[in-house]
Amino acid sequence: MIVSRLSRWPNLDWRSPFRELDRMRQEMDRLTEGLSRGVPGPSTAGVFPLINLTEDADRFYLRAELPGIKPGDLDISATANSVAISGERRIPEENEGARYHRREREAGKFNRVVNMPDQVDSDKIEAECRNGVLTVTIPKSEKSKPRQISIKAS
Numbered sequence: 001m002i003v004s005r006l007s008r009w010p011n012l013d014w015r016s017p018f019r020e021l022d023r024m025r026q027e028m029d030r031l032t033e034g035l036s037r038g039v040p041g042p043s044t045a046g047v048f049p050l051i052n053l054t055e056d057a058d059r060f061y062l063r064a065e066l067p068g069i070k071p072g073d074l075d076i077s078a079t080a081n082s083v084a085i086s087g088e089r090r091i092p093e094e095n096e097g098a099r100y101h102r103r104e105r106e107a108g109k110f111n112r113v114v115n116m117p118d119q120v121d122s123d124k125i126e127a128e129c130r131n132g133v134l135t136v137t138i139p140k141s142e143k144s145k146p147r148q149i150s151i152k153a154s
Helices: 002-007 016-037
Strands: 051-055 059-065 074-078 082-089 108-115 126-130 133-139
Touching (some): 074 133, 082 133
Antiparallel strands (some): 051 059, 059 133
């Protein structure tokens, strides 16, 4: 493998340094992932909650999957450029003698901050939670909405 790489080096292809850097990054990711599997430490819930962000002409719609979380356990805050969802996911404790065969659901506090593509009107944001899906309706700021310009004929 080393011989085949050295036989092609130097290569006049201008993209090859970037390909090599990308390959090295992937190898480092693979190595560090393997190392961290056996290291005990604080458990994390990963990227939680999963979200979708869509828009129409007047609003953005942020939908977050939050199964088993009560609306009262959530906090939503907004600025002109971002929306933050935070809370705590609680999972009932297993009995002391329980042995896990697979553990993918984690409990703990979470915080997701979503940067918005345009400015929003944070005073008019509404939120609703139904069947474990939080829907946050976010009106666009008047400044960010496209404006129709009329053309005068002379």
